[in-house]
Amino acid sequence: MSRLLTGLKAHLWQRLSAFWLLMYFPLAGLYLANQTITQHAQLMAVLAQPLFWVATLITLGLIAVHAWVGVRDILLDYLPRSSVGVALLALGAGLGVWLGFAIYTAWSVLVQA
Template sequence: MARTLGGARSGLAAWWWQRVTAVYLLVFLAAGLGGLLLAPPQDYAQWRAFLAAPWVRVALMLFVVATAVHAYVGVRDVFMDYVPRGGVRTTAFILWAAAVAAFVAWGVVWVTGLGGGVT
C-alpha cells in the first residue's frame, strides 16, 4: 500500500523556489553586468535616468523579491535541519523572517524612490 508523501511536497516546493530564484538572480546579474560593461552611465544624471526606467524598476523589484525568497528558503531549511525543535528554532525563524521582511521593505522603498525627478 502506498503511503502519502506528507511533508515531502513542501520540500519539493522549497527546492523549486530555490532553483527559480537562483536562475532569475543569475540572469539579472549577468544582464546587468553585461549592460554596464557595454554602455556604462557616465554621470549621476545618466545613472538616475537608467534606474528610473520602468523596466529597470520592475527588474530591480523582482530582484529584491527573488533575493528575499532565495535567502529565506535557504536559511529556513538550514534552521529546520540543524536547529533543534522548540523555542530556539521558533525564535530563529521569527528573527530571520523579520530580517527578510525589513530587507524587502527597504528594497521597495529604494526602488519606488527611483522614480523621482532626475537631477
C-alpha cells in the same frame, strides 16, 4: 510564511529564484557596463529604465524568497528544535525589513529619475 512556502513549493521557488538570479546579474552587469554614466542623474535615469527597473524589483523579491528557503533549511538542520521557531521569526522579520527598505530604495530611484 513558513506555511506558505514549504515542501515542494519551497523547493521549486528556490530553483526558480536561483535561475532568475543567475540570469539577472550577468545581464544587468553587461547592461550597466555598456552605459555612459558620469553623473548621478544619468545613473538614476539608467536605473529607472522601465524594463531594468521591473527586472530589478523582481530580483529583490526573489532574493528574499531564495534567502528565506536557503537560510530556513540551514536553521532547520542545525538549530536545536526549541530555538527554530524564534530563529524563523527573526529571519522572516529581518527579510521583511530588508525587502521593505530595498523596495523603498527602488521607488526612490524612480522618483529621482
